[in-house]
Every structure is written in C-alpha cells, then in structure tokens.
Amino acid sequence: MSNIFTDEVKKHDLHKKWNNTKKEAYLYQKLSDNKVQCQLCPRMCKIAQGQTGFCKVRKNIKGTLYTQNYGKATHVTVEKIEAEAVFHYMPGSKILSLGNFGCNLDCDYCQNWVYSQFQYTPESSIKEYSSEKVIEIALAENIPILSWTYNDPAVWFEFVIDTAKKAKKYGIKNLFKSAFFLTPEAVKMLVEVIDVFAISIKAMDEAYYTKFTKGWLGPVLENTKIIHASGIHYEVSNLVVTELTNNNESYDRMIDFILKDLAPTTPVHFTRFHPDYKYTCVAQTPLEDVMNARKRAKDNGIVYPYVGNVFESDGLNTYCPKCNELLIERFGLSTYIKESFSKEDVLCNKCGTKLPVYLSREIQ
Amino acid sequence: MKSFSYTWDDRYFLLHLQINKEEGQLLEVKIVRKFCDNTTREESVIVRPSGVGHRFLVTRTHPNELAFVCFYPSISKLEVYKLDDRAYYPTHSFYAD
Structure with a gap:
C-alpha cells in the first residue's frame, strides 16, 4: 500500500473550484428552479445550481449538467x-x-x-x-x-x-x-x-x-x-x-x-x-x-x-474443460499460450474441444 | 546511461517505472531481465516525446526470472512504485533518483 489515507490527507476540493462547461452530460433531465437530475447511475442525484452529484464530477452550472472530467x-x-x-x-x-x-x-x-x-x-x-x-x-x-x-x-x-x-x-x-x-x-x-x-x-x-x-x-x-x-x-x-x-x-x-x-x-x-x-x-x-x-x-x-x-x-491457467490439458499458462500478468492450444481454430489440440477465447487482432 | 536493479521477491511481482523528463524528449529505456540459468532477455521501451512523465508496467514474467536491470538516459530521472494489485496506481514511490 502506498497511498496511505489519514484524516489529515489534504482535500484539494477541485469540484468546488472548477466550472468546466466543455461537455454537457448525456444522461440527465432539467428540473424546475434551475435544478437537474443526473440519470447516469441509480443514485439519480438531484443537483442544485453550482453543486455536483455524489461522484463530484457532474456539475450543475446554470441549469445545465456538465461533466468536469471530459478530456x-x-x-x-x-x-x-x-x-x-x-x-x-x-x-x-x-x-x-x-x-x-x-x-x-x-x-x-x-x-x-x-x-x-x-x-x-x-x-x-x-x-x-x-x-x-x-x-x-x-x-x-x-x-x-x-x-x-x-x-x-x-x-x-x-x-x-x-x-x-x-x-x-x-x-x-x-x-x-x-x-x-x-x-x-x-x-x-x-x-x-x-x-x-x-x-x-x-x-x-x-x-x-x-x-x-x-x-x-x-x-x-x-x-x-x-x-x-x-x-x-x-x-x-x-x-x-x-x-x-x-x-x-x-x-x-x-x-x-x-x-x-x-x-x-x-x-x-x-x-x-x-x-x-x-x-x-x-x-x-x-x-x-x-x-x-x-x-x-x-x-x-x-x-x-x-x-x-x-x-x-x-x-491462473486455462485448462481444456474436457481433457484438462494445460492450454494457457500464466505467471502474474504474463501469458504463455501452449502448443496444445490451436490459435487458428481456438481449440484444444488434444481433444478438439473449442474454447470461448477471442484471439483476433486488427489494427488498420 | 543510469541503471536501476531490482530483485523479485515473493510479495511483489508488479512494478510501475516512471521516467521523468522534459517535454519533447524522445527517450529509450532498456529492461534487461535475468533468469536463474544465467540467461538474459532485453526489451526496449520508447518514452514518447509528449508529456514529462511516462509510467509503464514491469511485471515478473516467469518464476525463473530472478531480477531485472533498467537502463535509462542520464538526462532523465526514474521513480519506481510497487503494486499491490492489478489496475492500481500508487502515488508513493520506493525509489527515486
């Protein structure tokens, strides 16, 4: 653990200082009295002018809900x-x-x-x-x-x-x-x-x-x-x-x-x-x-x-669900696809069982 | 070039290395991994010009990998962070030059 939390951790409170109007939120509705209701998450925060929702990054600025983290x-x-x-x-x-x-x-x-x-x-x-x-x-x-x-x-x-x-x-x-x-x-x-x-x-x-x-x-x-x-x-x-x-x-x-x-x-x-x-x-x-x-x-x-x-x-490893052959071996985040696994047909070479693994890669 | 050496232990197998530099500098960092049969494997990491800090993941790739050395340009500085978890972004480094 490196980000140690205590009651003395500094609050920068950028959500109180920023008034970024670059991007209007996609999911919300306008209410009366210049309030808005965010519709992004089940909280459905009703937000008064100048305030943010629970997440602190969606802010009501003059009756419009703007995201503060766009870009x-x-x-x-x-x-x-x-x-x-x-x-x-x-x-x-x-x-x-x-x-x-x-x-x-x-x-x-x-x-x-x-x-x-x-x-x-x-x-x-x-x-x-x-x-x-x-x-x-x-x-x-x-x-x-x-x-x-x-x-x-x-x-x-x-x-x-x-x-x-x-x-x-x-x-x-x-x-x-x-x-x-x-x-x-x-x-x-x-x-x-x-x-x-x-x-x-x-x-x-x-x-x-x-x-x-x-x-x-x-x-x-x-x-x-x-x-x-x-x-x-x-x-x-x-x-x-x-x-x-x-x-x-x-x-x-x-x-x-x-x-x-x-x-x-x-x-x-x-x-x-x-x-x-x-x-x-x-x-x-x-x-x-x-x-x-x-x-x-x-x-x-x-x-x-x-x-x-x-x-x-x-x-960490992927085994054939039918014959239990080791198909993909992993150490931490490192992956070794074994020869027992057919990358072309996405199946176990030993018994022919197909596996639900997506292998395609396309960069244009 | 400067260097940083690290020996893997049982607790941590993920590190973030951060190269701190000046805006516009294009740098190359080399990671040389050392294995228990005395072989090594070298990788290159290109640090893109834009930005002043470039952080990348170094993960232990195999139980036979014992350590690694990071060689980085003298005009840059290095910070190293231990990761307790995947998708974790620590803010306090244990090494900084």
Missing part, C-alpha cells in the same frame, strides 16, 4: 490485458490503460482512492487528453485495446463513449472495467461501443454494498444480465476481502448467480484484496481463500474460474 486523465499507462481480470480476450495483449477521477461509489478499501474520491485529487496529477490524442498514442505504440480503468470509468461516461466510437474506426478495441453501478440506459449506450466488459461484482449481499461501497447491488446484477444478453465478451471479478467476503457463503452466492443468471462458461476471477484507504486493519487475502473459492466454483460447474493478484498458481 482529462490522471493515468495513461501501458499494461497487459490480464491486469483487468480478462483472460479470454486477446490474451497477452498490450492495453493502454486510462484513468480519470471521481466515482459514484465510495468503497472502504478503494486502492485508487486518491483519484476516485475527487476531493483528494491534486490538480497537478490531471492532464488534458483529447480523444484524438489517446488514439494517436495507441496507434503509435501499436496497442490494440483502450482500457477504461483504475477508478471507475462509469463517471467518465461521455469521454469513453466519444473516444471509443472514434477508436473503432481504426480497429482499436475498447475494454470497460467497472462496478457497473449505472442506469440501464447508460449500459445500453456502452454496449454500442465497448468490445469487452470487465465486471466487478463486489459481493452478493445488499447490506454489504450499502455499508462498504455506499451503493446497492440490485442494479449491478441487472446490468450484468444486460451485458450477458448482449453477446459482448465479458468476465466477472470478485474481490475477496479479508474478514468480509472470504467465506464459503459469499463464494456460493456468486457461483449461484453465475450459474443461474449468466452461464457456466463465464470466466470468473476471485481476486486477492490488499489493505487500503479506510480498510487497513486486516491482512491481504490469504492465497488459500481465493484457491478455495476457485475450487468451489469448479466443483459446482463453473468452467473457467480463476484467481487474481497471484503470481504462480494453477488458478
């Missing part, structure tokens, strides 16, 4: 797609990871709290990035995927939509990693432009969501079903938090949801947590906990369960 980023980093808990889409690919600031949740253990909780974000960490600039970087470095990540890109909605649309013209894919605390309308707009979704379901417990994330579970599950029905590639990750969700009941609820409402072949990642932000009184999740979660998932019919934030483990 601004805090992080633009080259990473690997496995960093987003995505193992079945262009494995081993470089991604351009993009992060901004603000969030419509406030998770007690947020590892990127300096940026997700906008009141703490220093102005020096924020840089201007146009959609064209982002695409130019990706093309110059031969990166096939833009990954909208770090803090939740849900509140970067307009910039994600606009940039993803433009990036498509160059054959660049878009990955959206999010807690999916959004309205269905927002999800449907994302479905039009996003190529792969990395869905973070924090727990299958409404009380947990209320207490530890300040959000609620129902919309997250409904949105996951929308994504599932869309046919777009997605993977689910669950952060296994020490003393909160590292128990069989939590694992089983997640497994049940995937089996009943999604598909047994949905890749699911049980990921180790580390202490951060306001939840630092416990240790990192023991390896055996995520391995146990994975085993329970496998024993109950989940075909591709994985572990995360682990360097070396069987739980």
Whole structure:
C-alpha cells in the first residue's frame, strides 16, 4: 500500500473550484428552479445550481449538467490485458490503460482512492487528453485495446463513449472495467461501443454494498444480465476481502448467480484484496481463500474460474474443460499460450474441444 | 546511461517505472531481465516525446526470472512504485533518483 489515507490527507476540493462547461452530460433531465437530475447511475442525484452529484464530477452550472472530467486523465499507462481480470480476450495483449477521477461509489478499501474520491485529487496529477490524442498514442505504440480503468470509468461516461466510437474506426478495441453501478440506459449506450466488459461484482449481499461501497447491488446484477444478453465478451471479478467476503457463503452466492443468471462458461476471477484507504486493519487475502473459492466454483460447474493478484498458481491457467490439458499458462500478468492450444481454430489440440477465447487482432 | 536493479521477491511481482523528463524528449529505456540459468532477455521501451512523465508496467514474467536491470538516459530521472494489485496506481514511490 502506498497511498496511505489519514484524516489529515489534504482535500484539494477541485469540484468546488472548477466550472468546466466543455461537455454537457448525456444522461440527465432539467428540473424546475434551475435544478437537474443526473440519470447516469441509480443514485439519480438531484443537483442544485453550482453543486455536483455524489461522484463530484457532474456539475450543475446554470441549469445545465456538465461533466468536469471530459478530456482529462490522471493515468495513461501501458499494461497487459490480464491486469483487468480478462483472460479470454486477446490474451497477452498490450492495453493502454486510462484513468480519470471521481466515482459514484465510495468503497472502504478503494486502492485508487486518491483519484476516485475527487476531493483528494491534486490538480497537478490531471492532464488534458483529447480523444484524438489517446488514439494517436495507441496507434503509435501499436496497442490494440483502450482500457477504461483504475477508478471507475462509469463517471467518465461521455469521454469513453466519444473516444471509443472514434477508436473503432481504426480497429482499436475498447475494454470497460467497472462496478457497473449505472442506469440501464447508460449500459445500453456502452454496449454500442465497448468490445469487452470487465465486471466487478463486489459481493452478493445488499447490506454489504450499502455499508462498504455506499451503493446497492440490485442494479449491478441487472446490468450484468444486460451485458450477458448482449453477446459482448465479458468476465466477472470478485474481490475477496479479508474478514468480509472470504467465506464459503459469499463464494456460493456468486457461483449461484453465475450459474443461474449468466452461464457456466463465464470466466470468473476471485481476486486477492490488499489493505487500503479506510480498510487497513486486516491482512491481504490469504492465497488459500481465493484457491478455495476457485475450487468451489469448479466443483459446482463453473468452467473457467480463476484467481487474481497471484503470481504462480494453477488458478491462473486455462485448462481444456474436457481433457484438462494445460492450454494457457500464466505467471502474474504474463501469458504463455501452449502448443496444445490451436490459435487458428481456438481449440484444444488434444481433444478438439473449442474454447470461448477471442484471439483476433486488427489494427488498420 | 543510469541503471536501476531490482530483485523479485515473493510479495511483489508488479512494478510501475516512471521516467521523468522534459517535454519533447524522445527517450529509450532498456529492461534487461535475468533468469536463474544465467540467461538474459532485453526489451526496449520508447518514452514518447509528449508529456514529462511516462509510467509503464514491469511485471515478473516467469518464476525463473530472478531480477531485472533498467537502463535509462542520464538526462532523465526514474521513480519506481510497487503494486499491490492489478489496475492500481500508487502515488508513493520506493525509489527515486
């Protein structure tokens, strides 16, 4: 942990100082008395003139809702797609990871709290990035995927939509990693432009969501079903938090949801947590906990369960679901596609079983 | 050129390296990985001209990889961050020259 939180951490409160009218929000309605109601997420914040919503990056300026983070980023980093808990889409690919600031949740253990909780974000960490600039970087470095990540890109909605649309013209894919605390309308707009979704379901417990994330579970599950029905590639990750969700009941609820409402072949990642932000009184999740979660998932019919934030483990590898041949070996974020896996036909060379792995790469 | 050496341990397998430079400078950084059979593998990272800070991920690629050395231009400075998690952006470095 390096971003240590205390009560003395400086608040820069940029949301109180900025009045950026560059980009009007896509999803909102105007109310009486110069108020607006944001419709991006289930909070449906009613915002008075001069105020922001919960996320602190959508601001009512004279009766119009503007995003304060359009064309601004805090992080633009080259990473690997496995960093987003995505193992079945262009494995081993470089991604351009993009992060901004603000969030419509406030998770007690947020590892990127300096940026997700906008009141703490220093102005020096924020840089201007146009959609064209982002695409130019990706093309110059031969990166096939833009990954909208770090803090939740849900509140970067307009910039994600606009940039993803433009990036498509160059054959660049878009990955959206999010807690999916959004309205269905927002999800449907994302479905039009996003190529792969990395869905973070924090727990299958409404009380947990209320207490530890300040959000609620129902919309997250409904949105996951929308994504599932869309046919777009997605993977689910669950952060296994020490003393909160590292128990069989939590694992089983997640497994049940995937089996009943999604598909047994949905890749699911049980990921180790580390202490951060306001939840630092416990240790990192023991390896055996995520391995146990994975085993329970496998024993109950989940075909591709994985572990995360682990360097070396069987739980990182992809095996043939029929003959158990090792097809894709991973160490940390490094991926080794074995000769037993046919990249041309996307199947196990030993028994011929086809696998739900997307391997295509197109850059124009 | 300056260099930074790091030996992997059981706890951390992800690092962010950040090259701090002047706007407009195009630089090249080399990562030389060392393996337990005494072999090495070299990679090049191009630091784009725009911007004054360029951060990239260095991940341990295999259990047989024991360490790496980063060679970077003398006109730039290096900061290194340990990552506890994927998709994590630490703000405090453990090394800075």
